[in-house]
Amino acid sequence: xxxxxxxSQHRSSRTPALGLRWLLLAGLSILLMVVDHREQHLDAxxxxxxxxxxxLRVLVDAPVSTWNWLQTTTSSRNELLLExxxxxxxxxxxxxxxxxxxALESENARLRAMLEATPRVTDRVRVAEIMSVSSNPYRHAIxxxxxxxxxxxxxxxxxxxxxxxxxxxxxxxxxxxxxLISDPDHAIPVEVNRTGLRTIAFGTGEYDRLELQYxxxxxxxEVGDLLVTSGLGxxxxxxxxxxxxxxxxxxxxxxxxxxxxxxxxxxxxVREIMLIWSAQVSTESPDNDG
Amino acid sequence: MAEQRNAxxxxxxxxxxxxxxxxxxPLPDAAKAxxxxxxxxxxxxxxxxxxxNYSVGSAWVTGLILDVAQGTLLGQHALALSAIVFLTVRFxxxxxxxxxxxxxxxxxxxxxxxxxxxxxVNGVAGISSPAAxxxxxxxxxxxxxxxxxxxxxxxxxxxxxx
Numbered sequence: 451x452x453x454x455x456x457x458s459q460h461r462s463s464r465t466p467a468l469g470l471r472w473l474l475l476a477g478l479s480i481l482l483m484v485v486d487h488r489e490q491h492l493d494a495x496x497x498x499x500x501x502x503x504x505x506l507r508v509l510v511d512a513p514v515s516t517w518n519w520l521q522t523t524t525s526s527r528n529e530l531l532l533e534x535x536x537x538x539x540x541x542x543x544x545x546x547x548x549x550x551x552x553a554l555e556s557e558n559a560r561l562r563a564m565l566e567a568t569p570r571v572t573d574r575v576r577v578a579e580i581m582s583v584s585s586n587p588y589r590h591a592i593x594x595x596x597x598x599x600x601x602x603x604x605x606x607x608x609x610x611x612x613x614x615x616x617x618x619x620x621x622x623x624x625x626x627x628x629x630l631i632s633d634p635d636h637a638i639p640v641e642v643n644r645t646g647l648r649t650i651a652f653g654t655g656e657y658d659r660l661e662l663q664y665x666x667x668x669x670x671x672e673v674g675d676l677l678v679t680s681g682l683g684x685x686x687x688x689x690x691x692x693x694x695x696x697x698x699x700x701x702x703x704x705x706x707x708x709x710x711x712x713x714x715x716x717x718x719x720v721r722e723i724m725l726i727w728s729a730q731v732s733t734e735s736p737d738n739d740g
Numbered sequence: 741m742a743e744q745r746n747a748x749x750x751x752x753x754x755x756x757x758x759x760x761x762x763x764x765x766p767l768p769d770a771a772k773a774x775x776x777x778x779x780x781x782x783x784x785x786x787x788x789x790x791x792x793n794y795s796v797g798s799a800w801v802t803g804l805i806l807d808v809a810q811g812t813l814l815g816q817h818a819l820a821l822s823a824i825v826f827l828t829v830r831f832x833x834x835x836x837x838x839x840x841x842x843x844x845x846x847x848x849x850x851x852x853x854x855x856x857x858x859x860x861v862n863g864v865a866g867i868s869s870p871a872a873x874x875x876x877x878x879x880x881x882x883x884x885x886x887x888x889x890x891x892x893x894x895x896x897x898x899x900x901x902x
Contacts, residue, residue, distance in 0.1 A: 468795065468796065468829060471795075472823070475822045476823065478800075483813045483861065486813050486814040495814065496814060506760055506809065514766075586810050587873065588868070588869040718769075
């Protein structure tokens with residue numbers, strides 16, 4: 451076995467090679483970054499490497515998921531009975547609401563047929579779990595446990611029980627990364643449910659705050675207004691709740707009102723989310739803007 | 741010979757895997773800004789102790805994996821890690837004879853440079869990154885270095901005497 455001491459004797463002859471090797475690698479990484487930033491050509495490379503990363507993600511996620519599993523397996527019979535009765539009560543309520551929804555839906559379809567508008571297609575959904583893995587330190591991103599194998603695609607919308615969570619930005623084979631709507635680089639086209647006023651909600655980097663920029667001072671918007679996805683832009687299917695307006699500040703000197711909204715989804719607390727396969731997006735021309 | 745080489749590699753690969761896991765482990769929001777650059781510290785140690793086996797090439801490959809694990813630009817961590825490891829290998833003889841306090845200060849400078857490269861790339865690519873997160877890893881990494889050095893020294897010593 452070569453001892454660490456003998457490294458030094460070899461070093462002097464290797465030093466120029468070292469600098470050259472580093473320069474080559476640095477050039478290669480800059481090339482990679484440029485290509486990666488501008489184009490999507492490197493998706494295959496990313497996918498290949500992400501196959502080696504997946505076991506790491508599973509290992510890191512393991513303690514949390516084991517803990518959750520232990521909690522469910524060791525919960526007492528009483529607790530389970532209690533939860534069961536609570537859930538069946540909830541189910542009754544949602545079913546009652548769904549009945550109305552079914553009637554409304556058929557009415558809507560009839561009216562649309564009268565207007566000769568294209569009928570809306572219901573979206574396909576699937577539950578995915580968020581892995582307890584932290585990702586990109588510069589972004590509000592999450593890792594979910596579904597990937598290409600489950601037909602996840604880039605730009606797919608994610609919702610939880612209360613509203614829109616974000617969109618998939620990178621699909622691996624078995625897991626993917628999603629950007630939350632609160633990321634400072636994220637924008638989502640919305641409309642005010644009450645008036646139909648269309649605007650764009652920008653993320654701010656805070657989990658409980660979105661901003662509506664470019665709304666004129668005289669825009670009809672009030673505290674408490676619900677913002678739903680407008681479906682423009684083609685990424686998010688229309689009609690899902692996004693946020694509730696929290697404050698409206700009208701400064702006469704400034705061209706735009708300052709409007710802040712609170713996301714309806716619990717962005718930093720959710721564990722399970724739903725992936726939406728929007729039928730409308732796939733039939734129309736695919737239009738991928740962020 | 742092949743077995744011997746494997747035995748040499750095992751501790752390095754294992755520590756790198758653990759460092760990678762710590763890099764993607766979830767942390768409470770308050771502690772996130774102070775997450776030390778585990779992979780960087782590990783690579784600094786091994787490239788200082790075994791510069792012939794672990795140099796810019798291994799750092800570059802590790803960086804690519806880290807890029808995918810964190811979802812950053814492909815090549816960002818690879819560039820930063822290989823730059824720091826280049827400096828470490830270049831000056832490994834000097835670093836080895838430094839007293840611990842001086843070595844820690846040098847490592848602090850290296851972490852600072854590492855963070856600077858990452859921020860610089862973000863700036864050029866137009867990815868917004870809060871400047872406040874620059875100093876967190878430098879502080880925590882510097883404080884942790886003596887511990888890392890001692891711990892890895894124990895691993896390295898056992899490996900050599902085995």
